[in-house]
Amino acid sequence: MSKEIVCSGIRPTGNLHVGNYFGALRNFVRMQDDFDCFFFIADYHSLTTHPTPDNLYNNARQILIQYLACGLDPEKATIYLQSDLPETIELYLFLNMNAYLGELERVAAFKDKVRQQPNNVNAGLLTYPTLMAADILIHKATKVPVGKDQEQHLEMTRTFANRFNNMYKNEVFPLPQAFNYNDNLIKIPGLDGSGKMGKSEGEANCIFLNDEPSVIKKKIMRAKTDNGPEAMNQTKPVEIENLFTLMKAVSTPDTVAYFDDLYNHCQIRYGDLKKQLAEDMVAFTTPLRERINEIAADEDKLRRIMDMGRDKAHESALRTLTEVRHVIGYRN
Numbered sequence: 001m002s003k004e005i006v007c008s009g010i011r012p013t014g015n016l017h018v019g020n021y022f023g024a025l026r027n028f029v030r031m032q033d034d035f036d037c038f039f040f041i042a043d044y045h046s047l048t049t050h051p052t053p054d055n056l057y058n059n060a061r062q063i064l065i066q067y068l069a070c071g072l073d074p075e076k077a078t079i080y081l082q083s084d085l086p087e088t089i090e091l092y093l094f095l096n097m098n099a100y101l102g103e104l105e106r107v108a109a110f111k112d113k114v115r116q117q118p119n120n121v122n123a124g125l126l127t128y129p130t131l132m133a134a135d136i137l138i139h140k141a142t143k144v145p146v147g148k149d150q151e152q153h154l155e156m157t158r159t160f161a162n163r164f165n166n167m168y169k170n171e172v173f174p175l176p177q178a179f180n181y182n183d184n185l186i187k188i189p190g191l192d193g194s195g196k197m198g199k200s201e202g203e204a205n206c207i208f209l210n211d212e213p214s215v216i217k218k219k220i221m222r223a224k225t226d227n228g229p230e231a232m233n234q235t236k237p238v239e240i241e242n243l244f245t246l247m248k249a250v251s252t253p254d255t256v257a258y259f260d261d262l263y264n265h266c267q268i269r270y271g272d273l274k275k276q277l278a279e280d281m282v283a284f285t286t287p288l289r290e291r292i293n294e295i296a297a298d299e300d301k302l303r304r305i306m307d308m309g310r311d312k313a314h315e316s317a318l319r320t321l322t323e324v325r326h327v328i329g330y331r332n
């Protein structure tokens with residue numbers, strides 16, 4: 001029996017952070033043993049922010065290194081560069097013909113970008129969800145490992161797939177679902193006491209997988225806290241809850257329970273909590289950082305992996321695109 005198809009990607013905007021790891025990468029690594037996986041580096045998507053040519057290249061290379069350092073195996077999963085698969089762009093064009101301005105403008109991530117970068121609200125940003133749908137549908141993937149922030153994009157992918165199927169009275173595309181092994185999609189908070197860990201929220205808000213231990217310690221010690229609990233068992237304010245969420249990701253359950261208990265008894269000292277969190281974060285990232293440095297040295301190997309991934313991804317994409325073209329009415 002053939003395995004279910006999985007597809008996901010990460011934008012190369014610099015180094016991967018702990019949010020990328022727990023929201024996406026950790027699942028990629030597990031899924032490669034159970035499914036037929038396509039994991040790519042979303043370098044077309046990163047063009048929305050107009051990187052320089054050097055940055056585009058170096059960031060994509062860095063993501064490949066970090067994928068491998070986290071345990072992605074090119075013998076198990078197809079690992080490729082999005083821009084090595086121009087079939088995606090043809091499907092993007094077809095999907096754009098049935099993607100409507102109103103629904104694209106209502107996407108939360110688009111509205112955020114309009115607020116963050118009012119001078120660069122380009123058409124690529126508006127049609128970001130159709131490109132993402134094309135990435136997924138080009139392989140007919142059914143499972144998409146992503147963090148909570150991508151839930152709406154997955155919903156739109158289903159809308160576009162369904163619309164295409166209905167329009168051409170054909171079941172070309174399955175309807176993909178966002179996936180996480182723990183059922184609930186994950187959102188890792190940042191260190192600034194609000195929202196999620198993410199590059200656009202600032203570098204100090206993120207812990208990167210290749211941050212040096214001293215940098216991690218500094219960032220965590222500066223994380224926002226309050227004056228401490230005033231009553232037993234009170235609900236934690238968001239910045240404190242955030243630190244506990246990070247702790248749940250990298251510390252043992254006993255450690256979390258210990259500090260939770262101190263908090264509930266108004267005996268917590270945030271300095272101790274942060275010191276422990278920093279220690280556990282460093283223990284978690286150190287092996288990754290070391291592997292990142294090792295892998296970066298083998299240029300030939302990186303090139304071979306990209307070539308192999310491109311060929312495998314191309315085969316799958318061409319199969320879908322041939323069918324899509326035929327269904328639309330393009331006949332040889």
Ligand code: TYM
Nearest residue numbers: 008009010011019020023024042146147186187188196197
């Ligand atoms: P990107 O590059 O913003 O993020 C990559 C992945 O990391 C997850 N993530 C998080 N998860 C939990 N907590 C956080 N703080 C956090 N920050 C980031 C994201 O949910 C994502 O899974 N649009 C995608 C890239 C993409 C894609 C695709 C994904 C392009 N085409 C097709 C899946 C399928 C993105 O911007 O991810």
